[in-house]
Amino acid sequence: MTSVFRTSTFKAVIPLLSGLLFGAGLIVSGMTDPQRVIGFLDVAGHWNPALALVMGGAVLVTLPAFAWARRGGRTVFGDALSLPERRTITRPLITGSILFGIGWGLSGVCPGPGLLLAAGAGRDALLFAASMLAGMFISDLQRGLKRSDRAEPVPAVGECG
Numbered sequence: 001m002t003s004v005f006r007t008s009t010f011k012a013v014i015p016l017l018s019g020l021l022f023g024a025g026l027i028v029s030g031m032t033d034p035q036r037v038i039g040f041l042d043v044a045g046h047w048n049p050a051l052a053l054v055m056g057g058a059v060l061v062t063l064p065a066f067a068w069a070r071r072g073g074r075t076v077f078g079d080a081l082s083l084p085e086r087r088t089i090t091r092p093l094i095t096g097s098i099l100f101g102i103g104w105g106l107s108g109v110c111p112g113p114g115l116l117l118a119a120g121a122g123r124d125a126l127l128f129a130a131s132m133l134a135g136m137f138i139s140d141l142q143r144g145l146k147r148s149d150r151a152e153p154v155p156a157v158g159e160c161g
Helices: 002-029 034-041 050-072 091-107 111-118 123-147
Strands: none
Touching: 002 050, 002 111, 034 050, 034 091, 091 123, 111 123
16 A cells, blocks of 8 residues: 555656756746746747757657657557547637737747746736636637537647657
8 A cells, every 4th residue: 555655746846857957947947927938929020049949958858759659659658658639620720829929029938937927926926916817717618618518629729848
């Protein structure tokens, strides 16, 4: 019984440590600074390539991990891995992408850094986090209503990193 508790505790600690590592990476790379993100989006002015370098580094780390996960079909703990199979472009995907891009461009904040900034309890960051959570709730509510009309589940939309 003790080994089951330790395994389940370990399984809970890994996502926590991963989140802390992700947050630390955002802080060290400066991606919690909205002006740095807006500088990346300002291709006609004073363009700042830092975000592209951070994203490129993330892709270099993530691609081998995803290839390994797809090949094995199991998590590190041996649980079945569930990856989305749907590859069609839908209206909700396009709408969500447009809204995400507009919000990111106006605020300079992506969901990961936004939650990290909200932990600092700044007024703008809390407003951003509350707006993001409201949008997620409305999206889930809308998908829940649509799900009752169909037999097939609707996959969740991903986020930046």
